[in-house]
Amino acid sequence: MQYLFLAADPPQSYADGSGKYPDAPSRCPHCHIPAMMKKHGFYKRYIILISYDGVIRIRRYICDECQRTVSMLPSFCVPRYQYGTEIIITALLTAIIKNSVTYAATKWPERPQTLTRRHIIQYRKRIMRNRGFIQLGLNLMSPEFISLGKTAGDTEWTRKFLEAVAQIKPPQFNSLYHGLTRKSFMSLRNNVA
Numbered sequence: 001m002q003y004l005f006l007a008a009d010p011p012q013s014y015a016d017g018s019g020k021y022p023d024a025p026s027r028c029p030h031c032h033i034p035a036m037m038k039k040h041g042f043y044k045r046y047i048i049l050i051s052y053d054g055v056i057r058i059r060r061y062i063c064d065e066c067q068r069t070v071s072m073l074p075s076f077c078v079p080r081y082q083y084g085t086e087i088i089i090t091a092l093l094t095a096i097i098k099n100s101v102t103y104a105a106t107k108w109p110e111r112p113q114t115l116t117r118r119h120i121i122q123y124r125k126r127i128m129r130n131r132g133f134i135q136l137g138l139n140l141m142s143p144e145f146i147s148l149g150k151t152a153g154d155t156e157w158t159r160k161f162l163e164a165v166a167q168i169k170p171p172q173f174n175s176l177y178h179g180l181t182r183k184s185f186m187s188l189r190n191n192v193a
Contacts, residue, residue: 004178007074011052028063037061049084075175085170
């Protein structure tokens with residue numbers, strides 16, 4: 001199981017494990033026994049961000065009772081995705097504003113060299129397919145997002161959603177959304193993030 005936490009340190013500090021990780025959970029999310037989980041080392045994960053491209057270390061905790069682990073991902077990560085929250089949101093917003101996936105994949109100045117049209121199209125399809133579940137999470141976040149659910153058309157809804165996330169800041173949105181729904185806004189509804 002993975003949890004997202006709001007990362008206060010820059011991504012580079014998580015490369016050597018010196019970043020601030022949250023305390024161990026006081027209750028195992030698997031067996032629900034109220035016992036403090038113990039540190040269980042790190043695993044390495046490759047991440048591509050606008051400001052960083054490389055390997056970071058992810059803290060793991062283990063339950064003494066059921067022997068299952070929990071990983072703590074910094075908020076700039078998206079579970080099961082190599083690209084970070086900021087790149088996904090900014091690339092999609094750029095593609096919608098410029099009305100060109102090609103521009104976002106080739107001419108957008110901050111894009112990583114490995115970002116392709118295929119990535120952006122897949123991200124857009126995933127968000128449109130998850131519209132109902134994303135809207136549910138947005139409704140839990142704030143009443144101001146309820147009016148977004150009344151927007152007709154997937155493209156218009158996606159544009160308004162991405163603009164709202166850009167104002168909140170993508171890593172903060174990612175952490176808050178995951179905290180409320182226990183899923184990533186990019187994960188399929190039947191996958192636990």
